[in-house]
Amino acid sequence: MIAYIRKMAVGRKGWMDGELFQAGVALCQTIPGATAMQMAAYVGLSVRGVRGAMTSFLAFGLPAFLLMLALSVAYSHTHELPAVISVFSGLRTVIVAVTANATLSFGRTSLKNWRNGAVALAAAALFGIGANPFLIILLAALLGMLFDGRQPVASGNSPSGNPAHTTRPLLLLVLLSAAALAVLYALRRDLFDLALLMGKIDLMAFGGGFVSVPLMFHEFVEARGWMNSSTFLDGIVLGQFTPGPIVITATFVGYLVHGLSGAILASAAIFLPSFLMLVGMAPWFDRLRSIPRFTRAIGGILCSFVGLLLTVTVRFSLNVHWDWPHVVLAAAALAALVLKVDILWVVVGGTAVSAMIF
Numbered sequence: 001m002i003a004y005i006r007k008m009a010v011g012r013k014g015w016m017d018g019e020l021f022q023a024g025v026a027l028c029q030t031i032p033g034a035t036a037m038q039m040a041a042y043v044g045l046s047v048r049g050v051r052g053a054m055t056s057f058l059a060f061g062l063p064a065f066l067l068m069l070a071l072s073v074a075y076s077h078t079h080e081l082p083a084v085i086s087v088f089s090g091l092r093t094v095i096v097a098v099t100a101n102a103t104l105s106f107g108r109t110s111l112k113n114w115r116n117g118a119v120a121l122a123a124a125a126l127f128g129i130g131a132n133p134f135l136i137i138l139l140a141a142l143l144g145m146l147f148d149g150r151q152p153v154a155s156g157n158s159p160s161g162n163p164a165h166t167t168r169p170l171l172l173l174v175l176l177s178a179a180a181l182a183v184l185y186a187l188r189r190d191l192f193d194l195a196l197l198m199g200k201i202d203l204m205a206f207g208g209g210f211v212s213v214p215l216m217f218h219e220f221v222e223a224r225g226w227m228n229s230s231t232f233l234d235g236i237v238l239g240q241f242t243p244g245p246i247v248i249t250a251t252f253v254g255y256l257v258h259g260l261s262g263a264i265l266a267s268a269a270i271f272l273p274s275f276l277m278l279v280g281m282a283p284w285f286d287r288l289r290s291i292p293r294f295t296r297a298i299g300g301i302l303c304s305f306v307g308l309l310l311t312v313t314v315r316f317s318l319n320v321h322w323d324w325p326h327v328v329l330a331a332a333a334l335a336a337l338v339l340k341v342d343i344l345w346v347v348v349g350g351t352a353v354s355a356m357i358f
Contacts, residue, residue, distance in 0.1 A: 001036035009043045016046050027285045030298055033202055033274025034209030034245030037061055041278055050169035050279055057275055064244020065251055065267050071238045072255040072263065079234065083355075090354025091237045092230070093326045094347060096316045097333035098240070102210050103309040104338070110207075110302040115147050119300055123307030133218050133308055137204055137301055144300020145293045170279050177272060184265075191258060191265055198250055198269035205274070206301045209245035212270075214308035216249060217315070226257050230319045240347040247271070325357050 002025065009015045024046070028038035037060055044056030078084050111117050122143075123136050184192035197219055205212040213236065220226045227235075235252035242248050247270050254266025281288065288294055320326055329350060336346050 002039050005036070005039050005043060009047075015043065020046065023285075024282075026289070027282060028278070029207070030285070030289065031274060031277045031281060032205045033271070033277070034205075034247055037209075037245055037271060038274060038278050041275055042282070045166075045279060045282060050166055050173075053275070053279055057271070061244055061248075061267075061271060064242040064248045067242045068239060068244070068248045068251040069255065069260075069263055071241060072235075072252045075234065075238060075252070076256065079231075086358040087351060087354045088234050088237060089321065090326070090329055090358045091347070091350050092233050092316070092320050093330040094333045094350035095233055095236050095240070096313060096320060097330050097337060098236075098343065098346075099213065099309060099313040099316055100334055101337040102213075103306060103313055106207065106211075106302065106306045106309060110299070110306055116299070116303045119143050119303040120306040120310075123304035124311045125307075127214065127218075127308050127311045128314075130222075133215050134200070134204055136308065137206075137304055140300040140304030141297040142300070144296045144298070144303070147300075166279055166283060170276065173276060173279075177276070191261065194254060194258060194262060195265050195269040198254075198266050199273045201250075202247070202270050202273045203277075205247065206298060207305055209247040211305040211309070212247045214305070214312045216247075216253070217312050220253055226253065229315065231256070233316055233319055237347070240343060329353055329357075 006018075006021055010018050010021050024039060024042040025035075028035045028042060031038070037057065040060035041053040041057035044052035044054070046052075048055070079088075107120070111120060119140050123140060126136050126139075127133055181192060181195060184195060201212050201215045201219065204215055217229070217232060221229050221232050232249075232253075235249045235256075236246065238252055239246050239249045248267070250266040250270035251263045254262035254264070256262075258265075320330075333346050333350055336349075337343065
């Protein structure tokens with residue numbers, strides 16, 4: 001998605017040069033949230049300020065939300081049908097392969113020395129015994145600041161924006177968000193709790209949307225019991241049929257828990273905090289990434305997600321009936337992902353195989 005955004009914004013439209021675009025990529029990879037969504041907002045911010053960021057952010061995410069909402073409605077009415085159960089039986093093995101591939105990808109980019117590996121293993125062990133993943137992430141950040149000897153990222157072009165041009169609109173958005181939360185707290189405490197939880201997950205999802213999976217699994221399945229692990233796994237499956245980030249699973253969860261209002265609110269809350277961070281940090285990013293402890297803390301957090309994803313992969317695998325057809329399907333899906341086959345085609349192929357075999 002980022003490559004396509006670059007082709008449009010730098011090549012076709014000429015809205016920015018390549019160096020400024022790469023500075024934006026660095027920013028979006030540093031702050032939490034779905035990276036592709038952030039880059040869409042960053043392009044809008046560079047071209048038309050905060051209003052442009054809001055427009056491009058909403059336009060980029062809306063198709064995925066509408067499709068996920070339709071899939072969630074369909075799932076709620078059909079998930080007990082034998083044919084649907086059979087298809088999802090196969091697709092769950094595909095998602096095990098997807099999370100395993102994500103673990104490998106994060107491991108290759110984040111684990112540079114034995115200290116990084118120790119942080120990842122510690123995170124996996126703590127999550128495995130039931131520790132809160134948010135506390136694990138904070139611990140990993142502290143360990144990164146103390147032990148990681150990597151050098152800070154060198155400064156380049158400032159990503160985008162003059163603080164004077166973004167401060168007032170940002171404050172207005174923060175105040176409106178706070179007012180909306182206050183109204184929810186007064187009128188619908190259940191929706192307030194849902195929004196607050198989604199916002200917390202978004203603020204901890206460093207390294208892209210995929211790392212939100214362990215956080216969502218802990219909160220929705222283990223801590224609150226809103227659904228069992230098989231249903232959550234089905235939500236991840238459905239999310240792979242949309243063109244949006246994996247955190248669009250929030251739409252599925254919101255719909256199953258609180259209907260249409262829950263779907264809308266959960267989707268807004270899972271994206272809003274990181275959007276506000278993007279707008280607020282863009283003018284200051286060069287100064288921030290020149291601080292050694294900041295970059296080390298981010299490195300520690302990314303290492304912890306390797307361990308968290310590993311543990312979630314194991315837990316997802318426990319929801320699969322592992323006979324030979326399922327093992328072969330999972331191995332084929334993992335091999336395709338390692339060979340860089342687009343994830344959509346892997347899921348579509350897995351659906352076809354599941355419909356025929358299971």
